[in-house]
Amino acid sequence: MNAILNVIWLVLCGLWMAIGYAVAGVICCILIVTIPFGLAAFRIANYALWPFGRTIVDRPGAGAPSVLGNIVWILVAGIWLAIGHVITGIALCLTIIGIPLGIANFKMIPVSLVPLGREIVPV
Template identity: 40%
Template sequence: MSVFSLVLNILWLALGGAVAALGWFVAALFLMITIIGLPWARAAFDNGVYTLWPFGAKPINREFLYGEEIGTGPLGFLGNIIWFVLAGWWLALGHVVAAFFLAITIIGLPFAWAHLKLAGFALWPIGRTLAHSEFRRRAY
């Protein structure tokens, strides 16, 4: 991770990222407690991790790392549809609105970009995981 990414992550945490990530972790805990929400608990936890440290990370398809599994197949697609309908679209909308207001100032541009990345991940998180920005898929 570059020094620039580290500085941006520290500023992000100090200016509200830690509180937002805590919200995701509480939501993940709530989803784990309820039997019905258990399939979406990992998605909420991954969103929390990404919200905690958004610079220097990127979401990738879990299939690239682990092969096909339950979250990357048809059940993952169905889980994403349910997530999108019940939570994903308005969570992404919140990130887009925050990005709009941050993009008004030059200083807020990197944080606006982070919110846009978080919006994409919050929209369709199941079957995805986080990797370093330098991660490249190897051809085998």
Template identity: 40%
Template sequence: MPLLSLLLNALWLITGGIWMALGWLLAAVLMALSIIGLPWARSALTIAFYTLLPFGQTAVRRDEFRGREDMGTGALGFIGNVVWFVLAGWWLALGHLISAVGLAITIIGLPFAWAHLKLALLALWPVGTEIVPADDADRRRMPGRI
């Protein structure tokens, strides 16, 4: 992990990132306790780790990153996102939004507020996304790649 990402992740934990990661972990546990929520529990756990250390990683659409569709990027993914939104997405997004507003008040908090806003969008519609190192995502987006 580059030094800048390490520093930003350390500050992120202090400025509230740990609380939202715990919110995602709670969502994962609640999903795992119900039979209906089992398909979303692993994804919520993955995003909990991403929320804990977001700098140096990014969320990308799985079909664009891998170059092929799968169950989570088609019609079943859409249905999965609707169910996720109803069960957990809206309250996680609201938590990220409240955190972003609080952090945006200060100049120092602006990068962290921006990260919370990106996580709020991810919280609303996470099915079909994958968390990857930012360098990998940048390499895939470069023109002329093989």
């Protein structure tokens, strides 16, 4: 079932979200200071491609630099990404077939809001 949902997700919205996060990651990696944000954007892009069967957990050992980076991320991009995922998730939940995709979109809110100090693992 996860494979079918992942293919539907990839075709309808996952590919476009992954491309957007990957472009943001490239831009962040060009600017040397924002490389940690670029790496986080690449992780989110990977998760956006294939979200079913994977989950987000806190990375052990992530300390104060992750917290400070997350505060900057929230102020610059995180809040807007989270709002975008909420709006898209609500729109997807308006149809019966879109409900699992909307739930997957809601599942991406925590990692798009505070990506540093998180990792994506199989369920």
